[in-house]
Amino acid sequence: MNSNKDIFTPAVASMQASAIREIFKLIAKDDIISFAAGIPAPELFPAKQWAKITNDVLTNTPAPALVYGVTEGYVPLRELTKERAKKLGVYNEEVDELIMTSGAQQAIDLSAKVLLEVGDGVIIEKPSFIGSLNAFRSYGAKLYDVDIEDDGLNLSQVEEHLKNHKNIKFIYTIPTFQNPSGTTMSVNKRKALLELAKKYDVFILEDNPYGELRFKGEAVATIKSMDTEGRVIYAGTYSKTLAPGLRVGFVSARKDIVDRVVVVKQVNDVHTPVLNQMMVYEYIKNYDYDAHIQKCANEYGEKCALMISEMEKHFPEECTFTRPDGGIFILCTMPEGVDTKEVLGDAIENKVAFVPGNTFMADIDAPSNIFRLNFSVTTKESITKGIKILGDVLKKYV
Amino acid sequence: MNSNKDIFTPAVASMQASAIREIFKLIAKDDIISFAAGIPAPELFPAKQWAKITNDVLTNTPAPALVYGVTEGYVPLRELTKERAKKLGVYNEEVDELIMTSGAQQAIDLSAKVLLEVGDGVIIEKPSFIGSLNAFRSYGAKLYDVDIEDDGLNLSQVEEHLKNHKNIKFIYTIPTFQNPSGTTMSVNKRKALLELAKKYDVFILEDNPYGELRFKGEAVATIKSMDTEGRVIYAGTYSKTLAPGLRVGFVSARKDIVDRVVVVKQVNDVHTPVLNQMMVYEYIKNYDYDAHIQKCANEYGEKCALMISEMEKHFPEECTFTRPDGGIFILCTMPEGVDTKEVLGDAIENKVAFVPGNTFMADIDAPSNIFRLNFSVTTKESITKGIKILGDVLKKYV
Numbered sequence: 001m002n003s004n005k006d007i008f009t010p011a012v013a014s015m016q017a018s019a020i021r022e023i024f025k026l027i028a029k030d031d032i033i034s035f036a037a038g039i040p041a042p043e044l045f046p047a048k049q050w051a052k053i054t055n056d057v058l059t060n061t062p063a064p065a066l067v068y069g070v071t072e073g074y075v076p077l078r079e080l081t082k083e084r085a086k087k088l089g090v091y092n093e094e095v096d097e098l099i100m101t102s103g104a105q106q107a108i109d110l111s112a113k114v115l116l117e118v119g120d121g122v123i124i125e126k127p128s129f130i131g132s133l134n135a136f137r138s139y140g141a142k143l144y145d146v147d148i149e150d151d152g153l154n155l156s157q158v159e160e161h162l163k164n165h166k167n168i169k170f171i172y173t174i175p176t177f178q179n180p181s182g183t184t185m186s187v188n189k190r191k192a193l194l195e196l197a198k199k200y201d202v203f204i205l206e207d208n209p210y211g212e213l214r215f216k217g218e219a220v221a222t223i224k225s226m227d228t229e230g231r232v233i234y235a236g237t238y239s240k241t242l243a244p245g246l247r248v249g250f251v252s253a254r255k256d257i258v259d260r261v262v263v264v265k266q267v268n269d270v271h272t273p274v275l276n277q278m279m280v281y282e283y284i285k286n287y288d289y290d291a292h293i294q295k296c297a298n299e300y301g302e303k304c305a306l307m308i309s310e311m312e313k314h315f316p317e318e319c320t321f322t323r324p325d326g327g328i329f330i331l332c333t334m335p336e337g338v339d340t341k342e343v344l345g346d347a348i349e350n351k352v353a354f355v356p357g358n359t360f361m362a363d364i365d366a367p368s369n370i371f372r373l374n375f376s377v378t379t380k381e382s383i384t385k386g387i388k389i390l391g392d393v394l395k396k397y398v
Numbered sequence: 399m400n401s402n403k404d405i406f407t408p409a410v411a412s413m414q415a416s417a418i419r420e421i422f423k424l425i426a427k428d429d430i431i432s433f434a435a436g437i438p439a440p441e442l443f444p445a446k447q448w449a450k451i452t453n454d455v456l457t458n459t460p461a462p463a464l465v466y467g468v469t470e471g472y473v474p475l476r477e478l479t480k481e482r483a484k485k486l487g488v489y490n491e492e493v494d495e496l497i498m499t500s501g502a503q504q505a506i507d508l509s510a511k512v513l514l515e516v517g518d519g520v521i522i523e524k525p526s527f528i529g530s531l532n533a534f535r536s537y538g539a540k541l542y543d544v545d546i547e548d549d550g551l552n553l554s555q556v557e558e559h560l561k562n563h564k565n566i567k568f569i570y571t572i573p574t575f576q577n578p579s580g581t582t583m584s585v586n587k588r589k590a591l592l593e594l595a596k597k598y599d600v601f602i603l604e605d606n607p608y609g610e611l612r613f614k615g616e617a618v619a620t621i622k623s624m625d626t627e628g629r630v631i632y633a634g635t636y637s638k639t640l641a642p643g644l645r646v647g648f649v650s651a652r653k654d655i656v657d658r659v660v661v662v663k664q665v666n667d668v669h670t671p672v673l674n675q676m677m678v679y680e681y682i683k684n685y686d687y688d689a690h691i692q693k694c695a696n697e698y699g700e701k702c703a704l705m706i707s708e709m710e711k712h713f714p715e716e717c718t719f720t721r722p723d724g725g726i727f728i729l730c731t732m733p734e735g736v737d738t739k740e741v742l743g744d745a746i747e748n749k750v751a752f753v754p755g756n757t758f759m760a761d762i763d764a765p766s767n768i769f770r771l772n773f774s775v776t777t778k779e780s781i782t783k784g785i786k787i788l789g790d791v792l793k794k795y796v
Contacts, residue, residue: 007513007567007601007654007655008512008513008658009511009512009513009514009515010515012511012512012658012661012662013658015658015661015662015665016661017660017661017664018664021468021469021664038466039465039466042460042461042464042465045460045461045464047456047457047460047461047464048456048457050452050456050460050464051452051453051456051457051460052453054448054449054452054453054456055449055450055452055453058445058446058448058449058452059445059446059449062440062443062445062448062449063440063443063445065643066440066443066445066448066641066642066643066644067437067440067641067642067643068436068437068642068643069643070419071419102500102667102671103667103668105665105666105667105668106666106667109665109666109667113407113410113536114406114407114410115405115406115407116407117407117408117516118515118516131664131665131668132665134661134664134665135665135666138511138661138662138665169405203405243464243465244464244465244466244668245463245464245465245466245467245671245672245673246464246671246673247667247668247669247670247671256405257405260406260410260411260413262415263410263413263414263415263532263536264410264413264536266415266416266419266529266532267503267507267529267530267532267533267536268503268504268507268533268666269500269501269503269504269507269645269667270501270503270529270645271645272645273500273643273644273645273671273674274643275643275644275673275674276671276673276674
């Protein structure tokens with residue numbers, strides 16, 4: 001029985017590799033202007049400071065950086081992360097605990113692992129981040145999708161699912177500068193969503209990788225900050241403000257939940273590499289991290305404004321798009337019936353790339369008329385050049 | 399329903415934090431001679447070389463070290479690891495693929511994740527490495543234990559389980575310098591074990607973190623090297639030869655299995671931090687890694703010989719122990735009825751620590767008369783001093 005194709009769990013057997021990853025393989029081959037990325041701008045990484053930090057640590061006190069660390073995280077970074085999280089209202093020491101993870105991806109994966117049995121349900125945004133959807137799928141979860149409006153989730157669809165599906169364990173949302181839409185959920189909707197979660201006794205998994213990268217408008221309170229009873233599991237990260245390759249994130253949640261996340265993390269990777277956690281800690285301790293975040297946000301704000309003004313000039317008017325106040329993404333919507341996967345093929349031939357909408361859907365095989373643009377990585381020159389080319393491609397499909 | 403204690407999956411709810419970890423908290427408080435560790439000697443880490451490597455990388459080409467990497471691993475390290483694995487006979491390019499993981503722990507956890515549904519069975523060694531047992535438990539697996547003899551697993555017990563339990567998916571073994579016993583499975587038993595796996599159509603998960611640290615005797619072929627049909631999943635690591643805190647390991651297995659491990663790793667931590675993989679790669683490329691391994695093995699061989707000669711002098715004759723040819727552990731057996739957890743309390747009062755046997759068992763709550771000693775970390779002076787103290791403590795229990 002083991003020798004044939006039935007050796008894998010049904011959940012894992014049915015998983016597909018991320019389509020975004022396949023696109024990256026496609027576009028890595030050529031001199032292509034890529035709006036497909038999902039990362040901060042590498043020239044903003046504090047690499048020089050880290051060269052000094054790693055050199056100091058590995059020369060003067062190498063052992064703690066290279067032996068096993070505790071599963072909960074490098075103590076000074078964990079304490080500092082708690083302090084910052086407390087200021088942001090996403091860590092309430094009365095009810096919460098906080099554990100450092102190998103990126104927010106692991107925060108989401110292990111939170112799902114402790115909660116989801118095969119057949120359990122998760123409410124997701126449509127569109128949403130494929131990495132999270134696949135994590136839920138890997139435990140055999142059923143996904144129930146809900147449209148995103150300009151001010152966040154369609155709440156009547158949320159309640160409809162909660163009424164009809166008693167298997168739902170939590171609602172997964174990226175309420176601020178959502179991936180891929182760039183939209184932000186309104187305060188009122190956040191409050192109402194939390195009320196719904198209480199009424200139907202489910203958790204909310206709030207994923208907030210981009211929240212600190214605001215370049216316009218007023219800060220909106222996190223859902224976690226409105227939560228008094230430990231109903232919100234909060235996934236945070238240093239990936240988008242410092243560097244994604246370090247893989248340093250965290251979960252802040254009710255103590256009993258974090259206690260279980262610790263136990264499954266211990267058998268997953270024992271701990272997040274200590275040197276990487278030290279790099280984050282020493283950087284924040286010795287340099288001006290808040291100024292760094294502001295600098296990144298300003299830069300992304302300029303690039304976003306430039307991209308939107310070029311889109312207004314060159315895109316066909318049938319293509320609508322979001323106007324984010326922060327983060328790194330803009331979502332575009334083509335007329336019904338356009339398959340943006342097909343458009344991508346054409347775009348790549350013209351040396352421009354984006355991520356087509358199907359990759360953000362529960363059903364990855366159905367055609368989608370939306371697509372995602374990233375504005376953080378490309379240079380301003382390439383934004384100007386690439387958006388014009390893309391506009392010409394899009395005009396053929398309206 | 400979610401608010402109460404039933405929120406976790408039954409598998410995760412029943413897991414216990416590693417008892418070893420609890421012991422570390424206990425012994426970290428005082429000036430204790432610890433034989434409880436499970437790590438290589440920190441003074442042997444190539445920290446100076448890494449200070450130079452990280453400084454060079456982060457100064458000259460920081461972006462690739464800090465952006466997202468591919469899930470399969472940093473390409474140059476993956477290629478180099480394949481080359482080394484080929485030489486060791488644990489990677490057969492005809493049938494196998496190889497993926498870099500965040501330590502061998504992740505190699506084991508994700509291999510288990512793709513194979514194990516709730517209720518599936520795993521044959522394990524008694525005693526065995528708690529981190530792996532808990533990983534299997536976290537997916538709801540049933541564990542069937544088999545005694546270890548001087549030359550490895552009791553094969554008739556293995557076959558008994560395979561006959562009686564049709565749910566068994568794989569046999570988990572650390573055949574070389576086993577943790578905690580330090581014993582090595584004979585070539586004949588390895589061949590016979592592989593035949594049993596074929597006969598009953600199950601996989602073997604071969605975990606080999608210590609295999610390269612041989613200080614005595616002749617190398618014994620890995621089970622993976624005897625495997626022609628992709629029946630052995632091999633977990634390797636740089637943790638015990640370079641540094642555990644980097645969290646860099648790998649899986650070599652049949653292509654379809656590694657393909658699924660890639661998919662679940664992508665949703666678990668996206669990729670192992672690239673900087674850490676570069677540190678391993680640049681070290682091996684620029685320095686003499688094989689000489690480094692030999693130096694470590696020599697050092698551990700001297701410490702092991704010293705520890706055994708001190709044990710022969712000071713331990714009560716009722717306490718028997720293994721005489722390993724490599725690795726970092728010696729296993730001791732006290733007379734039936736002695737609970738080594740109780741002995742540990744006494745030992746700690748006398749400023750010496752070890753790991754009691756219950757932590758290596760499927761049933762962690764049952765008393766055990768065995769305990770594990772580590773000889774890689776403690777100085778020779780402390781070995782001499784600590785073993786004498788421990789001998790006096792043990793004499794009270796025979």
